[in-house]
Amino acid sequence: MNSHCLQGKRIVVAVTGGIAAYKACDLVSRLIKLGSDVQVIMTAGATKFVTPLTFQTLSRNRVITEMFEEPKEWNVAHVSVAEAADLFVVAPATANLIGKLRAGIADDFLTTSLLATKAPLLLAPAMNVNMYDHPAVQENMEVLRRRGIMILDPAEGLLACGVVGKGRLAEVDQILDRIMEIMSHSQALAGKEILITAGGTREPIDPVRYLTNRSSGKMGYALAEEAxxxxxxxxxxxxxTALPAPRQVNAIYVESAKEMRSAVLERYNKVDVVIKAAAVADYRPLKEYDRKIKKKDDRFILELVKNPDILAELGQNKxxxxxxxxxAETDELEKYAQEKVRSKNLDxxxxxxxxxxxxxxxxDTNIVTLFDKDGQAEPLAIMSKKEVARRILLKIKELLSQR
Incomplete structure (x- = not known):
């Protein structure tokens, strides 16, 4: 695998308190040789197995072990480390760290940094086989996977406790391969202009009421963040939506389907990719009242008219x-999906x-199937919307490379 993707990258290697901590020395050394800038964070337990001086010598950077060390420069240390990182790797990741991360506990420098970072996170667990197989640990890891955290399964073999089973830290070669795989995608869409729509439109009835749908915008916002x-x-x-705009995104806010259509068409010819993740209302009220409708009769008839089909219009002018x-379907998903791909000229x-x-x-999760223009279907297992977004975007990268 191409190691050039690691050159100049800021990789945080976090070491927790397990006997496999010594293997992290080799990982740090090899990352440095491949051109990465490595910041090591050690938990108190980790320092019982390997000294901070060892990692400081290997990384050529000060090793962080305490939350409340006297600052060497004027910043909030855990925030500055979290924001500067291109990737966080926890190797070894103990059952304790995994449990804290699942629960959102931030009681030391490492856990605080992990909650503050937006960088990709890779965990390499290592522990006793019985601990690894414990339902609580397995459940914790499953929750973390659904949140988009990557976990490199441990290897099987003779453990430090003398038991043979699954729980050995993955080999350093495997960890490096996974790091390079992650980092090689870090600029997969560099230079591309992507337009993404998100959320559920609102179609006004009167100054108080509107028609809308159940969309939260989470999928579209995850796509924007991952892009x-x-x-x-x-x-x-x-x-x-109730969501904050992702960083480094040009956010434009609209309410109705007509407003969204205008905003999209204005920018359509300037972009490489359009991802229509918004739930746009199919219909709007024929009449928008300028005063609140008062409750009078037992029945009130609201006449609706069809909204413009933005996606179909984009397909016609592509x-x-x-x-x-x-x-979003409730039955016969494949039938309706295949029809939509054809009728709207989708890629x-x-x-x-x-x-x-x-x-x-x-x-926060999704279960989707990807349908391409040739009729091929690729079902994905349940995963976090963040991970679904990444899979969609890497598929788009493939489509772009074919042109």
Whole structure:
């Protein structure tokens, strides 16, 4: 694998308190030789197995072991480390660290930094086989995976406790290969202009009421965040949500389907990729009342008219752009998905059945199937929306490279 992706990258190697801590010395040494700038963080337990001086000598950087050390420069240390990192690697990751991370506990420098960083996070667990197999540990790791944290499974073999089983820290070669795989994608979309829509539009009835849907915007915002992480220049056109705009994104806020259409069409010819993740209302009220409708009769009839089909319009006017649509279905997912790919001239469609637990609105996970223009379907297992976003964007990278 190409090691050039590591040159000049700021990689934080966190070492926790397990006998496998000594293997992290080799990992740090090899990262330095490959041109990375390595910052080592050690927990108190880790210093019982390997001295900070060892890692300081190998990394040529000061090793951080305490939350409240006298600062060497004027900044909030755990925040500055978290923001500067291109990647966090915890090797070894103990059951204790995994449990803290799952619970959001921040009681030392490492756990505080892990909660503050936006960088990708790779855990390499190492522990006794019975600890590794414990339901609590397995559940903790599954939760972390759904949040988008990457976990490199431990190896099987003779453990330090004398038992043979799964729990050995993965070999340093494997950890390095995974790091290079992650970092090689870090600029996969560099130089590309991507437009992403998100959230559920609001169609006004009167000054008080509107029609909308259940979309939280989480999938679209995850796509925007991951696209930036992959090096793209991102414009996010968002209907109302409760989410903060991702960093380094040009955020444009709209409410109705008509406003979203105008914002998208204005920018369509200037971008390489459009990802229509927004849940745009199919219909709007025929009449928008300028005063609040008062409750009078037992029945009130609201007449609706069809909204413009933004995705279909983009497909009709497509030139060299990659056009990606979304489809939230409740039945016959494949049938409707294939029809939508053809009728709207899409390069890729992301479809999910919102009746399946873990795949609906306002949750942090998704279960999707990717449909390409040739009719090929690629189902993905349940994973965090952050990881789904990355898989979609890497698929887009493949499509771009074919042009």
């Amino acid at each position: 930036v992480a992959l090096g793209a220049s991102v414009t996010l056109i968002s209907a109302p 030139k060299d752009q990659i056009l990606v649509g979304f489809a 890729l469609l992301v479809a999910n059945d919102v009746t399946i637990p873990g795949a609906g609105f306002a949750v």
